[in-house]
Amino acid sequence: MTSFSDFQFYFQHIVTTAIFFFSLIAIRFLVVKQISQSKISPAETKRSIIVRVNNAFIVLIFFTIITIWSNELKTMAISFVAIAAAIAIATKEFFLCFIGGLYKWLAKPFSIGDRIEILNYRGEVADFKFMSTTLLEIGPGKDHYQYTGRTLVIPNSIYLTNSIAKESHSESFTLHTFIVPISKNEDWKSCEANLLFAAQESCKSYLEEAKRFYLSEKHFFVLGPVSIEPRVQFSISNLNQIDMIVRIPCPSLQTNKVQQNIIRTFLELQSEKKEKIKNDRLGANAF
Template sequence: MSDVLQSAFNAFLEELKNSESLIRLTVSTLLLILVVAVSRFLLRRFIRRNIQSSEMRRRWLIQLRNILLIVLVLGLVVIWGHELRTFALSMVAIAVALVIATKELILCVSGALIKGGARSFNIGDRIQVKEFRGDVIDQNLLTTTILEVGPGRSMQQRSGRMVVLPNSLFASEAVINESYSQDFVLHTFSVPFLRQHEWRPAKQKLLELAQKHSEPYLEQAKRHFARLSYRTGLEQPVVEPRVTIQLQCAEELHLIVRLPTKEHDRNQTEQAILAELFADDDYLGDYLPRV
């Protein structure tokens, strides 16, 4: 890019050297400056001698200075107009080339500014951008690095892969921050059943297990979400564990479990509940034969 800038500037200088009117332009510029300087000297002298009021004299001197400055600038533009247009076109071409060559870098910097201004997330937060989901471990002006969590949105364990995201994504894509509440989160997971399965006792068992695993820090989680609601001005969410039903189709339903848990214990809590749920019963009923 520096070579392009240098070549454009050299072309501008070469055009000036080869121009037959260069001497005329220089002489015209010197004459204009001389005329303005002489006019300023004579007019200032006339004003000082013929205007008695100091306030009026100061006002005329200021107006004279401004008028002569405008005349000088307009005169220079008229004299050097063609050369200035040539130089301006060269600079526009350089600017366009510069923007095209650094488009991705500009988008990355813009994304970093948007991300920082909106305070979308911090180091350690779990985020999702498009299909990329993971824990943020590093961020700079151009990229953000995450440890992938998945596969899928329902998984809560790391896959062992590191993903480097260009910050340009944050300028055009929505960011989901799963750790916005920091210490505690309202974790949700789904347990699918067929309508013929014994899902009613499973629903009751899931509620009991959710209450059991959240009981040690339920009051602490309530205070945490109360402080968060006060700080953000939002309504305080219901923190107590709950199990709801979601119908996916006519033959299938999902039991949606929601419970408060510590931010870094989501996967362990979910797996512990599922392990205890199916430890003594598979809830198949008479739909499939037992072995």
């Protein structure tokens, strides 16, 4: 039977826990409110700071409760080892998600606003918690760079066993590669010339700035002497198709815009070429 002293002891612990909990919640609210009202730019930086503050307070609340109830938890752990083992097995995914979140918080493989790809998930990081990460999906597929309108919530356990591909968001420029397929019956030399011309025209306005960026000491040390001029290479994916592989430098987060400009210009040049061939044939038949 529980004595009055035991009741008083637990009551004090409960009151202490409640005071610390609500105090930390109030402080967190005031800090987040202050950050939200501050003039921090860009917006991704402010969102990132708010997420870090929220996560820091979650950790602080967790360890505060553990500290207050440490003796009781130690007694319970000794008394209920079998139960604890069963709970650990039952909540395996929960702990994996928490450890994955802890890994992300310490390793910082990406930040709020970065575009990442992991397994079949691809999108812009909108929010991060210790259990899950929220992405604004980008696609459809791996060859497109626009928002699909869907929001993806993925468990953080995924980071423990899979690699993360990050599309640079903090750098001024990035190297972008995409494929333009053509039929094996096409005049591949003419297609190559038109595609290369379209790439050069689309990159002309910022190419010199991109060269200076990649020749800077920071990037030269990592990449060495690298040519960033637009280029076209070939690959044969099957007997009926030739893939023209385009690599260009472009401003970060403008890859879709530049890619679309290049493809549109290429298609216009191809249409003009076919129209010219058609007119030449009609002129020849007239004679």
